[in-house]
Amino acid sequence: MTTRDTTGDAVSEHSDRSEHERMKNVRPPEWENPVPASRYDFVIVGAGSTGLAAAHAAVARGAKVALVERNLLGGTSLNIGCVPSKAIIRASRVCAEISNAERYGVYVPPGARVDFSELMKRMRSVRARISRVDSARELAARGVDVFFDEARFTERDSLSVGDATLRFKRALIATGARPDTPAIPGLAESGFLTNENLFELTLLPRRLLVIGGGPFGCEMAQAFCRLGVHTTIVQNVPMFLPGEERDAAQILSDAFARDGLAVRLDTMAVSVRRDGTEKVVDLVREDTRETIVVDAILTGTGRLPNVDGLNLEAAGVAYDTTRGVHVDDFLRTANPRIYAAGDACLEYKFSDTAEASAHIAVSNALFRGRKRLSALTVPWCTYTDPEIAHVGLGVREARERGIDIATFTVPMHDVDRAIVDSETTGFVKIHVMERTDRILGATIVGSHAGEMISEITLAIVAGVGLEQLASVMHPYPTESGGIRQAADAFVLARHRAAGGAR
C-alpha cells in the first residue's frame, strides 16, 4: 500500500511477512497494556536501545519494572537507524565489489542490476529477525510490564500512561531523539526524506541530494551512489565528519570522489522549490551560486532530544530542547528519583553509548551505584567505505587539555591483509601520552575499522599499554595486524630513544 508521507515522496507501508513479524514483535496489534502494579521500582519511559537495555538490566537484578513506549520497541536503532541503514550499506558494498571485480581478475557478465524492491525486502527481513530478541512478549515473559501509549509525568513520583497511573521509586527518561531538519526555505513544501521515512522508499530516486555530512548523511550518500543513484552531498563546513581526524575526513572525501559522488563541501543549500516531480535546489559556496535538480532530498543534519509532551515540569526535571534532559555525571536529573540516559540527554547519540549509559543509570538509580558517565570510554564508527572508527581522545582534544601526545601511524598500505584484499586506503593511528605507552585514543580508517577499534577500546579500559599490545599475537594476515605494527613501531621508537634519537 503506497501512501504520501511528510516528504510528499512515494513511500510505502509494507505489509509483507517480515513487516508483519516485526510489528508483532515491536508493537503487537492485539496488545493490551497490563494492570499497573501499585508501585514500580523502576519505570522506564522509552523502549529504544536505552530503555530496553535498562529494562533487561533492572529486571535481571530483581526490580519490578514498567517499560512505556509510545511507538515501536527498539526505537530508532532497530526500526529507522542502525539496522536498516547497515542492511542497505551491505547491498551497496556488493555493488562496489561488482564494479571493482576486474581488479581481482573476476569479470562479471553484463546485466548486473539492483532490484531495489528485493534489496528492501531483505532489509525488512533482517530488521524483523533482529526484532525477535526484544519483542513485547519476550519482555513480558521476563517480568517487564510493557505499556504502549504516551507517557506524561504527573508528579515527582508518578506518571500517566493513557488512563493508567504508574507510581515509581525511580524512573528513567529514555525517550531518544528525532531528526533535526534544517530550516531551508521551501524544503518542507517540496518534500524531503529523513531516517524516519527513508527506509520505506519503494523506488530508487534517479537523483538524490543529501544535506549534511555527518555519519548518517555520509553513509547514505555513499550507499545510494553505489546503488546507482546520481547523488550529491552538501556539507556546510569544509570537511565531512567534523570532529574526526582531518586525514580521515580527507580520505573519505577522496573515497566519495572515487565512487562518483558529487561532493559539495563548505556549501549551503539555501532554498528548494518543486517543479513538477523534480526538486530544484539552490546551493551557495562563498560567493558562488549553483542550482541542481534532484528527485529526492535526504536530510541528515543532526538529531534533537525528545523531551516534548513529557510534562517534565511536573516531575521537577530540568531540560531544554537542544541539550535535552539535564543530568549530572551520575545521569541523575534535577529530581533525584529520576534519571535519564541515551539520546534524550547525551551529546554522543550512538546506540552503544545509549546502552552503556542505561547500565550506569540502572546501577546508580536502583543499587546505589556511583558510576560516572565521564568514566565511559566511547568508541564510534561511521560505516562508510572505508569505515572510520575512533575511541578516546583525539590529538587536538589532548593538546587543548595540555597533554603531551604522540601518535603511532601505520598506513593500511603497509598492512599485509589490506594489500592482499586491495583495500589499502586508510590507517591505524594510536595516540599515547608522550614518553609513556599509555593509550589515550585511536582513529582507524579501513575496511573493517569498526571491528578493529574494539581492541583499542579494550586496551584503554583495561589499562593495557601500547608496549604490551606488541606482545599480543594477532592472527596473520588480518587488518588488526596494523594495530600490532603500530605497537611494534612504539617499541622500536622507545629502544631508539634509549640509544639516541633518530
Added chain:
Amino acid sequence: MTSPSDDDALLDELQRAAFDYFLLAVNEANGLVADTTRDGSPCSIAVVGFALSAYPIAVERGWMSRDHAVALSLAALRFFHDSDQSGGADATGYKGFFYHFLDMRTGRRMWASELSMIDTALLMAGVLTAREYFNADDTRESELCHLADELYRNVDWRWSQAGGATIMQGWKPGSGFLHYGWEGYTEAVLLYVLALGSPTHPVAPDAYASWTVTYQWENLYGFDFLYAGPLFIHQFSHAWIDLRGIRDPFMRDKRSDYFENSRRAVLVQREYARRNPGGFSGFDEDCWGLTACDGPRGDAMPSFPPGTRVFGYAARGVPYGPDDGTIAGWAPVASLPFAPEIAVQAVRTMLRRYPEMRPGGRYASCFNPGLAGADGGCWVSANHFGLDQGIVTMMIENHRTELVWRLMQRCSYVVAGLKGAGFRGGWLSRVTRRRA
C-alpha cells in the same frame, strides 16, 4: 660519484634557470609577476614575494644589475602601495592584504580570488627581504625601504582573526571570511611570525599557540615528526626564516626543531617512494617529491590507459595522497638545505632518467613517469609555475650562502615575530643579546 664542484655547477645551472622565470614573467611597468607560463596567467601575489626575494640573489650572483633589481622591486612596491585597497570586487586589496590573483596589467582582482592571508604573508616576506637588502643610502633605495615598511605596517593581521583564536585563510567581498582556518602544521609558521611581529596590527599574543595546538606529532615509517603530507609545507617558511636550532614551545617539548623536522619529512617522502604503495612507475628512493603541483588531467589526455585516476593540480602528499604517480621534479632541489646528500642524489638521478622534466632547461611543475607524453617521453606539465621557481632559487641560495636567512635574521619584525611565537635559542638568542 660527483665532486662538490660538479654539484655546484649543476646547482648554479638549475638556480639560474629558475631565477630567469621572474625576468620572463615580470611586467616591468608594475613589478607584477605571472603565476605560471600559461597564456593569460594572472599575477600571483605570492610569486611576487618570491621574485622580490630572488632579485637580491641575482644581484649577488651577477645575473642582474642592482639598478635593474631596484627598478623591478620599486615598481612592485609602488604598485601595491598605491593600489585600490577598498576591498571591492575588482579592487587589489583590503586591510593591507591583497587578493590572491591580480590582472597582470591593471593589478585588479582576477578569478574572483580570495583576499589571501598566506599569499599576502609570502608577498610581505619578499617585501621585507627587499627592505633588508636594498638599503643603500640613495633616493631610490630609501624610497624602497620606506614603501616596504609602510606595506608591512598596513597589514591588519588582527582583523584576519575575524574575532577568533586563529588566523582565517581568506576573505571575499561578497561573503566575508572563508570558513577555512589553519588546521594542523602548514607553511603558516611564516604567516604567524609576520603577524606577530607587526608593530601596528599584530595578531593576539595567543594566536600562535591556538594554531599549534592543532599540530600532530606522528611516528610514520619509523620517523618521529610534525606531520604534514605535501613537501612544500616543510619548505616554504624555511625559504625566509632560518629555523635551525631555534625552537618554539612545541618543538622544545619534542626536543626537535623545524629544520630537523623538514629533514625527517624528506626522509619520509623518500621512504614512501621506496615503498611505492600505489605501484607507480619510476618511484624509488632516488625519485620522490609529492607536493602541491600541476598534474595530468583525464579529460585533457584521452590517451591515458582506461581507469587511470589523475588529479590535475593538487596538493599531493605522503602517505595518504592524493597520489597519481605525479612527482614535482623540483621538490628535492627545494629540500637541499635539509638533507643535501639525499637531495643531490635524487636531483641527479631524476634528471638522468627524465631529462624531459626540464623543458627549456627549467623545471616544469611536475612530471609523471608512468604516463606517456606527447613526444615519446613521460608526461610532463606544459607549464612553469612561479612558486616552484621561487622556492628553487631561494633554497639553493640558502644551501649555498644562506643569503636570505641572513637578511631575515636582521629583520626586526621577523625577530619580534619569532620571539612572540615563543621561539628561543640558536641565532635568535645571539641576535637578542647583541641588541640588548
